[in-house]
Amino acid sequence: MRRGGIIALAIAGVAIAAFGIIQLRPVARTNPPVTGDIAAPATIEATLRRSCYDCHSNETHWRWYSAIAPVSWMVAHHVELGRKEIDFSDWNSYYPATRRRKLEWMGRALHEEVMPPFSYRLMHPGSRLRDQDRAALEQWINTELAQSEKAPGH
Numbered sequence: 001m002r003r004g005g006i007i008a009l010a011i012a013g014v015a016i017a018a019f020g021i022i023q024l025r026p027v028a029r030t031n032p033p034v035t036g037d038i039a040a041p042a043t044i045e046a047t048l049r050r051s052c053y054d055c056h057s058n059e060t061h062w063r064w065y066s067a068i069a070p071v072s073w074m075v076a077h078h079v080e081l082g083r084k085e086i087d088f089s090d091w092n093s094y095y096p097a098t099r100r101r102k103l104e105w106m107g108r109a110l111h112e113e114v115m116p117p118f119s120y121r122l123m124h125p126g127s128r129l130r131d132q133d134r135a136a137l138e139q140w141i142n143t144e145l146a147q148s149e150k151a152p153g154h
């Protein structure tokens with residue numbers, strides 16, 4: 001075998017070994033209990049589940065590739081960050097003011113079309129929001145905000 005061939009084989013060997021080694025680092029792929037799921041009209045809930053729940057709920061659908069490093073690290077990190085920002089499974093435990101703030105963020109994220117994130121949309125075309133989904137979500141957010149303004153204890 002020529003020298004170039006041996007070097008290529010050695011590089012491939014190292015790459016395969018490295019791939020094997022990184023699989024050993026454990027990644028927590030958890031779904032904590034659902035304590036207070038958001039109560040939204042059926043169509044809104046369906047859209048949130050389809051486009052947002054994988055990262056913003058405790059009902060993440062952990063797919064096969066999310067078990068393979070380094071993709072697993074990225075996915076677990078996204079879910080952790082996403083749940084920290086908004087967790088629809090804990091929605092009812094938020095204070096009204098917190099809920100309002102999160103609704104406002106959602107309105108902004110929808111307006112700017114930054115959610116779901118681009119990489120996720122690529123992997124899951126079904127998660128993309130159509131114009132009518134976005135419009136319905138925005139309308140629901142505005143209704144929720146208006147109602148919470150009127151609620152006692154505001």
Ligand code: HEC
Binds near residue numbers: 079082105115117120
């Ligand atoms: C692939 C995972 C993923 C999906 C799916 C996803 N998000 Fe996010 N989201 C994140 C992550 C990670 C963050 C925190 C980091 C950031 O702001 O980019 C975040 C942050 C947010 C924030 C707060 C941050 C801000 O700057 O306003 C809002 C609001 C939000 N997401 C709304 C949504 C909505 C609504 C959907 C569904 C239409 C959705 N997300 C779908 C991962 C996701």
